[in-house]
Amino acid sequence: MTFFKASIRRELINYHRKPSLVLNPLVFYGLVVFLSVIAVGPEKGQLVQVAPAFIWTAALLAILMSADGVFRNDYEDGSLELVVVSGKSLAVYVLAKTTAHWIVTVVPLVLLMPLLGITLFFDFRSIWVLCLGIVLVTPTLSILGAVGAAITLGLPRNGMLTFVLILPFYVPPLIFVTGMIQASQLGEAILPFVYWLLGIFFLAIALAPMVLIACLRMAAED
Amino acid sequence: MGKELGGFQLRFDNIESFLWMDGVGLFVWSSYFITLAVLTLNLLIPYLKKKRIKKEIREASEN
């Protein structure tokens, strides 16, 4: 447990020292939503219908983009190799990494959501469900993004590659979370969606560490 | 309906009806031709690549 705590602490200090890592995804997120609104037009009826679509698209792009850098610093300054040879549990290390990433990217998103919801004419119930959806779906997105980052770790600057590899895997979480928003708009039960999202999350957190460890070992070896 | 050929029922009377297929001929034939093209390319590309590799190896060993 101590190694987990120490790793998270270290990560948070890193993010604290480089606030741009936290701010950039947030600004990017706001910009994508803003541009989508410009493209759709300002009518209320239309916006309420399509706004969830671009809120989710923007959220998963922002998360994936920031997840791309999760292991990069450690890889470049050599501390990844030290962790691999230190004999400490790599599973704990990757979990700490993704947890820290999730905290610094998602908490600001959730805080931004009510503001964004009001400008997009959402009612309070929808905003609440939207925040719940973000909290439920983003852990899975973070973990999958970390997988993409780890697989492409050996490459200098991979640009679009992580997106091409990981975005298809974002289809199921996206389907369930948008289903949840629609169900709440129609006044139906949202609990089944909550279960589905939790199920996907548990599956991801059970299997992804193995994949991440294999990728990190591979990157550290060469 | 067309005639029987060795126990099989021929489904068209003449070549025009075979090509026309009650109006969907264009769809059926285009999809068959696209399939033919894609499958042929799948065979052709590795075949041409093999020839090129063989030539390269031969030239490399001669020099």
Add this chain to the structure above:
Amino acid sequence: MLGWFHKLGSPKLFFEISTRWQNPITALSVLVIGGCAFWCLLFAPADYQQGHAVRIMYIHVPAAILAQSGYIFMALCSAVYLIWNIKLADWAAKSVAPLGASLSFLVLITGSIWGKPTWGAWWVWDARLTSTLVLLLLYLGMIALRGALEEKGTDGRACGILAIVGLVNIPIIKFSVDWWFTLHQPASFKLTEQPAMPLEMWLPLLIMVIGYYLFFFSVWIYRIRNEILIREKKTAWVKSWAGSS
């Protein structure tokens, strides 16, 4: 058992054995697909709802089956490579990706051509077509990752890991897309699920599937052989092979 396995993992032995097999398999697949195409076009019955448009099914469905089982096959090859470190298995996995991508592309094209006369639209966000689209994206991602890592030489392991991640995800994606489709368009007309297809329809379909499988393996063998030739071009046996014939 494992000794046999490792023996076949030797590129030279695989090359020698496949020399004998590749042409018969290719010829047989061309014969089966070609012959069966005549059957499907001339003798198979027209559907009572779709008319002659149902003839597209005979080339659409086998391509869909092969695109999916091709991915599973690729992931199995990758697993063999990651577990036993047999290089040939990695080349085998690599050889599947372009073939699988072209087959899923074929599924999408023939599916949309089939959709026009039956649904009245070139494209419908049907569950099958959507999950095939995701499958195509997975194949394209695989090819992109190969291309990016090829020079470093770590492409095999990274692609292997990605293929296995994809294998775990495919059922989830398929299920979620099915579910998404029913959420948006309940109980519409499905292309391939007619109540009890008659024998004279499913028999040519089955034979066509077998033909596609043969075709898949023949192209796969061609591609692996090319891969072997490139990687082993410095060896004596490859040089003598290139010089002799």
